Ligand SMILES: [Fe+2]
């Protein structure tokens with residue numbers, strides 16, 4: 001594990017609409033960010049460092065609105081996907097949230113986080129996964145859940161779904177797919193399948209008011225996009241003035 005250095009992109013954490021000092025302080029945040037990048041770098045554009053930083057910014061945005069513990073949120077957001085490579089290499093057999101929580105325990109102990117902080121952060125990481133059985137129980141876990149899911153929908157979600165499809169060698173589109181007859185990590189695991197199986201349901205899973213608000217508008221955009229994709233590939237279902245644009 002390389003140590004954090006001056007090249008750590010700490011500035012990106014306070015870019016965009018979220019300004020100010022990192023809740024854990026610059027030094028500790030830089031250490032966590034370096035660890036996070038080290039583990040997530042290989043995941044590319046889909047679950048790589050950019051995703052982690054977007055989730056971090058969104059989590060802090062929602063956290064501020066809800067008076068949540070920003071220190072817990074910050075650490076949990078930075079570490080939430082560090083187990084991802086284990087899930088990818090096992091083609092989905094290992095749950096990255098469970099694995100990431102286990103790895104994070106060691107990291108947090110090493111950085112001398114208090115037992116109370118460790119437990120709170122670990123719970124957020126364990127419970128952030130959409131398909132996991134662990135339910136987010138604390139305010140911070142609910143916020144991380146929403147921030148992570150928000151980054152999988154809207155324009156970002158579409159981009160990430162295509163990146164993931166590319167990683168597993170999937171097709172561009174598979175209209176009329178019967179999702180029950182297709183498998184994850186197969187050539188039929190397209191962005192459209194991901195939309196049908198998961199992304200279209202996310203807006204109804206949000207746990208915070210701001211999460212719900214942002215999810216509704218991102219969902220609307222995805223519907224427009226996939227209709228348009230289908231139309232460009234297959235043409236309009238009916239040639240009427242209403243759907244000819
Ligand atoms: Fe995740």
Ligand SMILES: [Fe+2]
Pocket residue numbers: 051055080081148
């Ligand atoms: Fe994530």
